[in-house]
Amino acid sequence: MGALSSMFWALWYILPAYFANASPVLLGGGRPIDGGRKWRDGNRILGDGKTWRGFLGGVSVGTLVGVLQYYLTPAFYGSLKTAVLLAFLLSFGALMGDLVGSFIKRRLNLPRGYPAVGLDQLGFLISALAFAYPVKTISSGQMLFLLIFTPLVHWGANYFAYKMGWKSVPW
Amino acid sequence: MGALSSMFWALWYILPAYFANASPVLLGGGRPIDGGRKWRDGNRILGDGKTWRGFLGGVSVGTLVGVLQYYLTPAFYGSLKTAVLLAFLLSFGALMGDLVGSFIKRRLNLPRGYPAVGLDQLGFLISALAFAYPVKTISSGQMLFLLIFTPLVHWGANYFAYKMGWKSVPW
Numbered sequence: 001m002g003a004l005s006s007m008f009w010a011l012w013y014i015l016p017a018y019f020a021n022a023s024p025v026l027l028g029g030g031r032p033i034d035g036g037r038k039w040r041d042g043n044r045i046l047g048d049g050k051t052w053r054g055f056l057g058g059v060s061v062g063t064l065v066g067v068l069q070y071y072l073t074p075a076f077y078g079s080l081k082t083a084v085l086l087a088f089l090l091s092f093g094a095l096m097g098d099l100v101g102s103f104i105k106r107r108l109n110l111p112r113g114y115p116a117v118g119l120d121q122l123g124f125l126i127s128a129l130a131f132a133y134p135v136k137t138i139s140s141g142q143m144l145f146l147l148i149f150t151p152l153v154h155w156g157a158n159y160f161a162y163k164m165g166w167k168s169v170p171w
Numbered sequence: 172m173g174a175l176s177s178m179f180w181a182l183w184y185i186l187p188a189y190f191a192n193a194s195p196v197l198l199g200g201g202r203p204i205d206g207g208r209k210w211r212d213g214n215r216i217l218g219d220g221k222t223w224r225g226f227l228g229g230v231s232v233g234t235l236v237g238v239l240q241y242y243l244t245p246a247f248y249g250s251l252k253t254a255v256l257l258a259f260l261l262s263f264g265a266l267m268g269d270l271v272g273s274f275i276k277r278r279l280n281l282p283r284g285y286p287a288v289g290l291d292q293l294g295f296l297i298s299a300l301a302f303a304y305p306v307k308t309i310s311s312g313q314m315l316f317l318l319i320f321t322p323l324v325h326w327g328a329n330y331f332a333y334k335m336g337w338k339s340v341p342w
Contacts, residue, residue, distance in 0.1 A: 101289075104288060105288070108286070108288060110288075115279070116287070116288040116289055117275060117276070117279060117281075117287040117288075117289065117290045118272075118287055118288065118289025118290030118291070118292070118293055118294060119288045119289030119290075120289070121289070122289055122293055122297075123289060126293075126315070126318045126319065129311075129315055129318075130315050130319065133311075133312065133315060137311050137312070138311060139311060140300075140304075140308050140309060140310060140311045140313075140314050141304065141308070142311075143311050143314050143315075144297070144300055144301050144304060144314075147297045147300075147318075148297065148301065
């Protein structure tokens with residue numbers, strides 16, 4: 001497999017995680033997952049930024065992306081069942097990583113929306129890769145490509161969302 | 172290869188990067204790499220925390236660790252030349268990742284020593300893995316293990332260094 005082809009399939013593989021991670025920006029709002037409860041340090045467990053609608057919406061969008069991907073490239077997945085399970089795990093993993101990130105940020109007393117450089121760009125990716133690993137994984141070279149490329153996409157996408165007025169801060 | 176054995180060899184593989192990343196805490200000080208110069212945003216390019224002594228000391232310590240590793244497990248490396256080149260690239264990559272991290276932190280106007288959660292724990296690791304990749308790599312499962320395990324080691328080590336009085340902040 002050539003380098004370009006290898007990079008394309010790495011991005012194709014991770015696509016549901018990207019969609020799951022991005023969609024709460026548009027689908028979010030509603031009841032916070034922590035129900036307003038606080039941790040023993042007096043700060044919110046997760047904060048108002050993490051809602052059930054954002055989480056379930058993100059998992060749904062990511063899983064639907066996987067269905068679409070199967071019909072475009074069935075040979076890459078082998079079966080619809082594998083494609084759907086993979087997309088679900090990538091999406092669920094991405095959003096779980098996002099929640100763990102919020103939990104860490106609240107414990108460090110960083111305000112909601114404040115950037116945790118690295119955690120915001122890589123936490124969801126590493127979590128998605130780990131959850132999906134038992135079903136289907138990629139090569140270590142492809143993984144390194146995603147680890148370096150994703151922060152660039154993330155910064156670009158957030159800057160775009162900020163310029164479109166979807167986010168109040170450019171990160 | 173069993174899971175435990177796989178994890179052991181992943182840690183053995185990355186060891187020079189850990190040493191290179193940790194040693195500037197003890198070996199650091201001296202002339203800053205940016206020579207006191209500022210970027211066009213008015214902030215220091217890298218800051219006083221990144222010095223030539225820390226960088227060259229870290230690369231030297233990491234590379235020496237690789238020599239020791241070769242004599243303990245020659246079969247893992249095949250030749251002394253491979254072991255030394257691998258250890259050099261892992262160490263150089265770790266410290267380059269650290270410099271890029273400092274550059275990003277200065278551009279975001281974060282003060283020296285202020286934690287960039289994720290970047291501090293993962294930037295040096297991803298950079299080390301990427302630099303060493305052409306010489307010898309690990310499986311994607313081992314890479315995921317290091318991506319999840321390293322932040323825990325990093326937090327533990329920094330807390331220890333803080334308790335020992337080697338660092339002024341526990342991160």
